[in-house]
Amino acid sequence: MSIDLRSDTVTKPTAAMRQAMAAAEVGDDVFGDDPTVNRLQELAAETLGKEAALFVPSGTQSNLVAILAHCQRGDEYIVGDTAHTYRYEAGGAAVLGSVQPQPIPFEPDHTLSLDKVAAVIKPFDPHFAQARLLCLENTVHGQVTSLDYHRSAQAFAQERGLAVHLDGARLANAATAQGIKMADLAATADTVSLCLSKGLGAPVGSVLAGPAEIVAEARRWRKMVGGGMRQAGVLAAAGIMALTEHVDRIADDHANAAALGEGLGALEGFEVAPVQTNMVFLTVDQPEALVSHFAARGIVALAGSPMRLVTHLDVDAEAIERVIGAATTFTNQ
Numbered sequence: 001m002s003i004d005l006r007s008d009t010v011t012k013p014t015a016a017m018r019q020a021m022a023a024a025e026v027g028d029d030v031f032g033d034d035p036t037v038n039r040l041q042e043l044a045a046e047t048l049g050k051e052a053a054l055f056v057p058s059g060t061q062s063n064l065v066a067i068l069a070h071c072q073r074g075d076e077y078i079v080g081d082t083a084h085t086y087r088y089e090a091g092g093a094a095v096l097g098s099v100q101p102q103p104i105p106f107e108p109d110h111t112l113s114l115d116k117v118a119a120v121i122k123p124f125d126p127h128f129a130q131a132r133l134l135c136l137e138n139t140v141h142g143q144v145t146s147l148d149y150h151r152s153a154q155a156f157a158q159e160r161g162l163a164v165h166l167d168g169a170r171l172a173n174a175a176t177a178q179g180i181k182m183a184d185l186a187a188t189a190d191t192v193s194l195c196l197s198k199g200l201g202a203p204v205g206s207v208l209a210g211p212a213e214i215v216a217e218a219r220r221w222r223k224m225v226g227g228g229m230r231q232a233g234v235l236a237a238a239g240i241m242a243l244t245e246h247v248d249r250i251a252d253d254h255a256n257a258a259a260l261g262e263g264l265g266a267l268e269g270f271e272v273a274p275v276q277t278n279m280v281f282l283t284v285d286q287p288e289a290l291v292s293h294f295a296a297r298g299i300v301a302l303a304g305s306p307m308r309l310v311t312h313l314d315v316d317a318e319a320i321e322r323v324i325g326a327a328t329t330f331t332n333q
């Protein structure tokens, strides 16, 4: 069987998940009639410690409807310049919401400096878009930002009248790495988005959690952008398993990534950045040659500088041994 290290989005639903999907009770969720979607949304709200939650097809849509729910046309959101909500969502907030992003660089520790955030908040003046929202992300490039940081960002935002949205696509990884609950991190933001389709192993979907009023607004935007799904309980059933069965096992992904980082880092010509969660960043001279060498041995990876190797539900400790073995034969060539 091939070992796919491109991303934690490549996981396939487990047999138990497929069974739950097949057996899911469904209804028309646009009417609010799908009991399984409703159950997932209640579970997500509870897990994240929020009043309400909304099931959406993707993390991109989750972030988009969150930004549109927080901001009006002509408002601004402050965001890291390599954040997903700025760089990797096709400009959705600007294109579809007329909400202007104000990017600032991430610090080396993947936080946004609150001084730099303060410096881009513009006075009330006819020249300027008005900042409404601070968009944070955790994890960023597999790196964790601390609960303390998020708490200080929350206090800062409250002082400046900004709402906080946390793009927690990999919030389960961020919480696991710090030995805290997802709800602890979620408590530092007004709204939080969590991908069910990454390390948590669902085939499709994300949840957006927050105050009932904002979630209701996000639900209207979700319909507008085409995310109102009908008998979505078949997908939500997988999401429920992701939240109930797959959060605790994220620690295995981290252990596997740590082992992979250690094994690769010991090889001549391989440089590995410190591993915090489920991502290993590897610098080698000839990433394309390594990718071909891997491919010939049933290992799928993306070339890059650094290369990003991601562990997940479908990569076990034995697979890690195989990858390290393949890398060893590469260095011995």
Ligand SMILES: *Cc1c(COP(=O)(O)O)cnc(C)c1O
Pocket (backbone or CB within 6 Å): 057, 058, 059, 060, 061, 063, 084, 085, 137, 139, 167, 169, 170, 195, 197, 206
């Ligand atoms: C994956 C990801 C998203 C959303 O991704 P989708 O592919 O749209 O589900 C959002 N933010 C971050 C940080 C991500 O890694």
